[in-house]
Amino acid sequence: MCKQSGFSRYQKRVIKFLxxxxxxxxxxxxxxxxxxxxxxxxxxxxxxxxxxxxxxxKKTFNNFIAEVKREVKAIDSADESEVSSSQVPKTIIVHKxxxxxxxxSSVKALRGRIDSLKTREEEQVLETRTLEFVDTLRSDTxxxxxxxxxxxxxxxxxxxxxxxxxxxxxxxxxxxxxxPTMACYGELLNSKTKYSVAKTxxxxxxxxxxxxxxxxxxxxxxxxPIDAVSMVNPNENKQAxxxxxxxxxxxxxERVNLLRKLSKSEALTLIEDxxxxxxxxxxxxxxxxxxxxxxxxxxxxxxxxxxDAA
Numbered sequence: 001m002c003k004q005s006g007f008s009r010y011q012k013r014v015i016k017f018l019x020x021x022x023x024x025x026x027x028x029x030x031x032x033x034x035x036x037x038x039x040x041x042x043x044x045x046x047x048x049x050x051x052x053x054x055x056x057x058k059k060t061f062n063n064f065i066a067e068v069k070r071e072v073k074a075i076d077s078a079d080e081s082e083v084s085s086s087q088v089p090k091t092i093i094v095h096k097x098x099x100x101x102x103x104x105s106s107v108k109a110l111r112g113r114i115d116s117l118k119t120r121e122e123e124q125v126l127e128t129r130t131l132e133f134v135d136t137l138r139s140d141t142x143x144x145x146x147x148x149x150x151x152x153x154x155x156x157x158x159x160x161x162x163x164x165x166x167x168x169x170x171x172x173x174x175x176x177x178x179x180p181t182m183a184c185y186g187e188l189l190n191s192k193t194k195y196s197v198a199k200t201x202x203x204x205x206x207x208x209x210x211x212x213x214x215x216x217x218x219x220x221x222x223x224x225p226i227d228a229v230s231m232v233n234p235n236e237n238k239q240a241x242x243x244x245x246x247x248x249x250x251x252x253x254e255r256v257n258l259l260r261k262l263s264k265s266e267a268l269t270l271i272e273d274x275x276x277x278x279x280x281x282x283x284x285x286x287x288x289x290x291x292x293x294x295x296x297x298x299x300x301x302x303x304x305x306x307x308d309a310a
Contacts, residue, residue: 008028008054010053010054010055010061011051014038014061019108021068021069026043026044027177027178028043028174028177029041037050040068041074042068044075049071051064063210099166102167105153106142106167107171109145109148110142110145110175112276112279113275114178115223117141120272121134125185125188125189131186131189138175141175142171146167147277148276149280151280152283229269
């Protein structure tokens with residue numbers, strides 16, 4: 001689970017540190033354990049890192065930071081021949097910082113809806129009973145997230161196709177680290193297949209019918225649940241083609257009836273896009289406020305005091 005709403009203030013502080021320290025280059029993910037501790041997985045670190053829900057003493061946060069830095073330093077120890085920043089042209093530094101911001105913005109948007117992404121992908125794996133589409137689905141998800149992040153920025157250098165490909169590859173590495181592996185889906189398909197066959201066998205046994213080889217080896221597609229919408233309206237097209245403004249002009253009942261024509265996968269995709277649009281609008285509003293503060297040269301302390309007093 002990667003939504004921050006269920007984490008303590010201390011854990012949110014840890015998440016912010018991880019985001020800032022690991023940056024756009026090192027994928028990581030986190031989840032809350034049954035004991036309310038936080039489990040952190042960092043790409044390249046062979047073991048999970050744990051921290052509590054509330055700090056036991058003042059040094060807890062510093063100790064965790066030191067542990068993360070030790071593990072990351074161990075990853076980087078194999079390649080220490082980096083060029084110093086003084087030797088890198090300023091234009092390249094600015095370009096890299098701009099690209100890193102795009103990566104972090106895209107990853108943040110994906111991390112905020114990772115649960116729905118996992119649900120959608122798992123639903124499609126079980127529905128199609130194949131893993132061939134997963135690579136394409138994740139690539140499309142990455143391209144969509146990067147495209148929205150690029151649209152949200154007010155200005156930035158022109159990105160060549162090869163630069164966009166590099167950004168997509170980096171975002172994809174973050175997404176792959178957060179999503180289930182192909183091995184996990186293989187085990188899931190195995191368990192579901194065995195469960196479906198066992199359930200069919202049990203139902204036949206209850207009816208005192210003979211189980212034939214044809215029944216046991218029946219295609220799995222025949223065992224898939226029937227879509228309720230298709231049963232009610234078999235001739236209607238599930239793809240709802242309508243502008244958002246027309247949808248808002250309808251009353252609640254009309255909207256619900258229209259949205260019911262969407263499949264579960266399509267509905268989840270729509271929900272994800274709405275969540276990402278809200279997140280990008282929020283980021284844009286924050287950037288606008290920051291730009292206004294800098295333009296007017298307003299003291300940040302006075303603004304904070306006004307917010308606290310409100």
